[in-house]
Amino acid sequence: MKKFINHPDAVVREALIGLSAAHPDLRVDLDGPYAARADAPRAGKVALVSGGGSGHEPMHAGFVGLGMLDAACPGEVFTSPVPDQIVAASRAVDGGAGVVHIVKNYTGDVMNFQLAADLLGDGGIEVQTVLVNDDVAVEDSTWTAGRRGTGATMLVEKIAGALAETGAGAAAVAAMGTRVNEASGSFAVALTACTTPAAGRPGFELPEDEMEVGVGIHGEPGRRREQLLPARDIAAMSLEAIMAAKPVASGEDVIVLMNGLGGTPLIELYLLYGEVAGMLEAAGVRIARNLVGDYVTSLDMAGMSLTVCRADAEMLRLWDAPVRTPALRWGV
Amino acid sequence: MKKFINHPDAVVREALIGLSAAHPDLRVDLDGPYAARADAPRAGKVALVSGGGSGHEPMHAGFVGLGMLDAACPGEVFTSPVPDQIVAASRAVDGGAGVVHIVKNYTGDVMNFQLAADLLGDGGIEVQTVLVNDDVAVEDSTWTAGRRGTGATMLVEKIAGALAETGAGAAAVAAMGTRVNEASGSFAVALTACTTPAAGRPGFELPEDEMEVGVGIHGEPGRRREQLLPARDIAAMSLEAIMAAKPVASGEDVIVLMNGLGGTPLIELYLLYGEVAGMLEAAGVRIARNLVGDYVTSLDMAGMSLTVCRADAEMLRLWDAPVRTPALRWGV
Amino acid sequence: MDASQARAWLYAVADSIAGQADHLTQLDAAIGDSDHGVNMNRGFTAVRAALDGAPADGVRGVFTLAGSTLVSRVGGASGPLFGSALRALGKALPEQGDADTAALAAGLRAGLEAVCKLGGAVPGDKTIVDAYAPAVDAFEQAARAHSGDRDGGLAAAARAAADAAQQGMRDTIPLQARRGRASYLGERSVGHQDPGATSTWLIFQALADTVTTRRP
Amino acid sequence: MDASQARAWLYAVADSIAGQADHLTQLDAAIGDSDHGVNMNRGFTAVRAALDGAPADGVRGVFTLAGSTLVSRVGGASGPLFGSALRALGKALPEQGDADTAALAAGLRAGLEAVCKLGGAVPGDKTIVDAYAPAVDAFEQAARAHSGDRDGGLAAAARAAADAAQQGMRDTIPLQARRGRASYLGERSVGHQDPGATSTWLIFQALADTVTTRRP
Numbered sequence A, B: 001m002k003k004f005i006n007h008p009d010a011v012v013r014e015a016l017i018g019l020s021a022a023h024p025d026l027r028v029d030l031d032g033p034y035a036a037r038a039d040a041p042r043a044g045k046v047a048l049v050s051g052g053g054s055g056h057e058p059m060h061a062g063f064v065g066l067g068m069l070d071a072a073c074p075g076e077v078f079t080s081p082v083p084d085q086i087v088a089a090s091r092a093v094d095g096g097a098g099v100v101h102i103v104k105n106y107t108g109d110v111m112n113f114q115l116a117a118d119l120l121g122d123g124g125i126e127v128q129t130v131l132v133n134d135d136v137a138v139e140d141s142t143w144t145a146g147r148r149g150t151g152a153t154m155l156v157e158k159i160a161g162a163l164a165e166t167g168a169g170a171a172a173v174a175a176m177g178t179r180v181n182e183a184s185g186s187f188a189v190a191l192t193a194c195t196t197p198a199a200g201r202p203g204f205e206l207p208e209d210e211m212e213v214g215v216g217i218h219g220e221p222g223r224r225r226e227q228l229l230p231a232r233d234i235a236a237m238s239l240e241a242i243m244a245a246k247p248v249a250s251g252e253d254v255i256v257l258m259n260g261l262g263g264t265p266l267i268e269l270y271l272l273y274g275e276v277a278g279m280l281e282a283a284g285v286r287i288a289r290n291l292v293g294d295y296v297t298s299l300d301m302a303g304m305s306l307t308v309c310r311a312d313a314e315m316l317r318l319w320d321a322p323v324r325t326p327a328l329r330w331g332v
Numbered sequence C, D: 001m002d003a004s005q006a007r008a009w010l011y012a013v014a015d016s017i018a019g020q021a022d023h024l025t026q027l028d029a030a031i032g033d034s035d036h037g038v039n040m041n042r043g044f045t046a047v048r049a050a051l052d053g054a055p056a057d058g059v060r061g062v063f064t065l066a067g068s069t070l071v072s073r074v075g076g077a078s079g080p081l082f083g084s085a086l087r088a089l090g091k092a093l094p095e096q097g098d099a100d101t102a103a104l105a106a107g108l109r110a111g112l113e114a115v116c117k118l119g120g121a122v123p124g125d126k127t128i129v130d131a132y133a134p135a136v137d138a139f140e141q142a143a144r145a146h147s148g149d150r151d152g153g154l155a156a157a158a159r160a161a162a163d164a165a166q167q168g169m170r171d172t173i174p175l176q177a178r179r180g181r182a183s184y185l186g187e188r189s190v191g192h193q194d195p196g197a198t199s200t201w202l203i204f205q206a207l208a209d210t211v212t213t214r215r216p
């Protein structure tokens, strides 16, 4: 394993020390641990709290700040945070207008956030939860763990965060988050496995001419293994899977996130984006907004995820609202 | 070779198609090829033109826009652009106030930009050139090709770009660029080689327990190969090399760029940044501004480069000035 | 079971998990995210430290402390699940003093119910439940059958539970996962042993070893 | 040398470079950035296309066209250097018609001077110059010695130049690079053959092959 670390056990903590040093706008509590807006709590503003395993940087701590999250709880690498830290973060940023948890649909995340919400409720802090489950590679079934939360998480955080900034109530903020999630579909393809600091070796071996199709963001194998295809076919396969699950009609607006999983050069993401843009244009779909880059990653995995969100005018307006976080910033 | 591409020969062109689709603020000329601000030329504004081999994304096209570059010329992967495209880009953005070329110190870049400047001069467009050579791993000698231009390039582009936006003349803009370059030192360490689309295999083989020290941004081997060290020691080694070549006194301000070479997870860059920040603090040096992320890359190389720029008040003011480009944006 | 036996069991689990951490992580690499051994080891290391620092309370206190520690320190799926199981086990035991084998059986069943309620899994989903459920059944049966033993049937029940857990663990191999991370793999989850079920077996195995060794 | 010989030479270079592109790239991988073969191949493929589409001008036109094409299409260090060399060669030749061996010798020297001026390299720096300089020396000497040959000494001069280029190329191996990308490696550049010097040899080798084959 080749990583810029000191010791596998210290990675999350030491990275938080760096995050804290780099961003004076954040208040990083190393004991929680959590990262919060330095100006939180803001009286009367709904507090958005997210979290999940580390290894997906910049998500989530990179999205803490004006117009997005009030706090993020980083768990160990690929391990959901524990209830205590979610409780501590939520208490630290609660401005009395309620707390919204943004939770990716993984068994661990759901249970830990649920336990935290129960504890917070006992303490008189009402929690609304937005469950993100955009990954269309997995079938949506109540009989299984269901779809994973992946790329759409950052769209939910941006748009719900912008709404919270306007003074909207917790129920409205949570409803907006849920709307964004429902409007979004994602699909991911990996060319390599990733290596967690603790495991020290790649999660799987993938031959030179094969790819994992339908992967998540935790280095797990995908739904199936296939012969490596040209970028054009990978883009088409991903877009088709998304459109089948979350249809977008000709004439409608979308936000597209062409996301790198950590080890993919930006030049390849732009190339893929060009393919996707061409296909959507041919389908009469208008890409109203887009992001190309590493936003929701899986450590050093070479791979990409595509997220398409059918966006209405309100979502676009909120998307354009000012945001100032370590990883997303505009309008301010 | 596992990449999201269609054909090795088409990578640069197809990525530019994606860049163009993603950023309506850019005007991408696929024949140049070059990427220019859509609102260029701006009468009376000095035009900043940069360029270099592709494979360093987001540099340079990701830095085209308000407050930074007017145009960027992407060459083939790791190959400097040709004079014709530099001439075409310079002509396209020349607003009559002169053109400043920002050139990284590589034999190919220097010669091609020189030939372009000669041709532009013949056509009546005066060109000022800022040569960037910040990489302290290489000795500075007039008897060799000298130091490479690496991470400091983006600092030069940001700060000179902000000055150009104020209406300053070409000589002043170029002088500022040169000042930033002289105030900057960089040092890079790689854990893996990178693979160019054309070559199809890694430039070198590196055992599991070794690293290349003093690498550039073109996948070439470094100055020496060493036993892999903890992040703390790598940070210390890099900082010491920079400080020896470009001393910073206690009490002075610096801008720090903790840059990923393409295949390094952000969590590791933050961890490294934390180490550097601690060492600079101990030395009494104040990190006035910082960037942590992938800004000047080497395709999929797992590696990091550290750049430290001793910044005066004017540089910091220009650093803070609004910038709106695909890869760097604030204040607007 | 008295408090010192309860502690000895949890220490034995901590040892066993530490020794098997790499193996558990590798099982998780095949159908999950390569962290199960790391998670369990972090958790039981914390349990050990918590017990080291805690007063020698009754069995109830030992198990609720261990459960709370897992919930607070592990995260992921396994933290809340094993943590809630131990907490429920503790809460089902007498407020003071020791627990007889029947009480322990009831406590183990309460733990299983907590896992099922929190995680929503049923037998056959390829989870902890597939080792835990048969283990509890076997424990109850053997406890009844051996209630006349000198130790109230504890050793026999623990041995039966460990064997059943092992069988349940092995039986997860052909299953297609319907809960947890492995479910994302669909058919590709078939043919792999579930990491959480494996930890469950280690826990019951440690119980059997503890109460057997300590039988005078 | 007439225009058709000049074209034949450049086509032969294009063939040779295409065949050796991978080898050239691998040489560049060791001490550079793994693109020299790709660059040269892109350049000479463009030269071939340019010549295919150009009128059958005199030798001067052939070489200046080839040189300009390399400058416009290659980039990197090799584009301007080889391009300027060919352009300087062309410009040194008569405005119209053919070039005798002495004129060609003068043209090759003009090309070398262009390379040295543009790149600032001197012999021993581990560059193109280390193959090009001895090749020009050898060409001049042999041209003088064989000026009485039926072909004005062209074949003998070209052969001598190719042999000298090859020797110069081999002599780059022990050198420490002082120019170009390989200089960044410092002592680690020792022990590797310079890619640009290798291309230089291929170019002179193609010249020798062309004028030898075409000698009636």
Ligand SMILES: Nc1ncnc2c1ncn2[C@@H]1O[C@H](COP(=O)(O)OP(=O)(O)O)[C@@H](O)[C@H]1O
Pocket (backbone or CB within 6 Å): A078, A079, A080, A107, A108, A109, C028, C032, C033, C035, C036, C037, C039, C040, C075, C076, C077, C078, C079, C081, C115, C118, C119, C120, C121, C126, C127, C128, C129, C179, C180, C181, C194, C195, C196, C197
């Ligand atoms: N809903 C569930 N009910 C019971 N056990 C579950 C459930 N989901 C997952 N598990 C168990 O958790 C184990 C994985 O634990 P671990 O790897 O520590 O957590 P994570 O999946 O969050 O990485 C699985 O092997 C499985 O036995």
Ligand SMILES: Nc1ncnc2c1ncn2[C@@H]1O[C@H](COP(=O)(O)OP(=O)(O)O)[C@@H](O)[C@H]1O
Pocket (backbone or CB within 6 Å): B078, B079, B080, B107, B108, B109, D028, D032, D033, D035, D036, D037, D039, D040, D075, D076, D077, D078, D079, D081, D115, D118, D119, D120, D121, D126, D127, D128, D129, D179, D180, D181, D194, D195, D196, D197
């Ligand atoms: N200053 C120079 N003078 C002469 N030749 C040079 C000089 N710099 C580099 N070269 C030659 O260029 C070759 C590399 O060419 P190429 O790989 O195509 O360009 P780049 O170095 O820009 O990637 C080197 O092997 C060397 O022979």
Ligand SMILES: [Mg+2]
Pocket (backbone or CB within 6 Å): A053, A077, A078, A079, A080, A108, C033, C035, C076, C077
């Ligand atoms: Mg996990």
Ligand SMILES: [Mg+2]
Pocket (backbone or CB within 6 Å): B053, B077, B078, B079, B080, B108, D033, D035, D076, D077
């Ligand atoms: Mg090159």
Ligand SMILES: [Mg+2]
Pocket (backbone or CB within 6 Å): C028, C032, C033, C034, C035, C036, C076, C181
């Ligand atoms: Mg796991």
Ligand SMILES: [Mg+2]
Pocket (backbone or CB within 6 Å): D028, D032, D033, D034, D035, D036, D076, D181
């Ligand atoms: Mg090269």
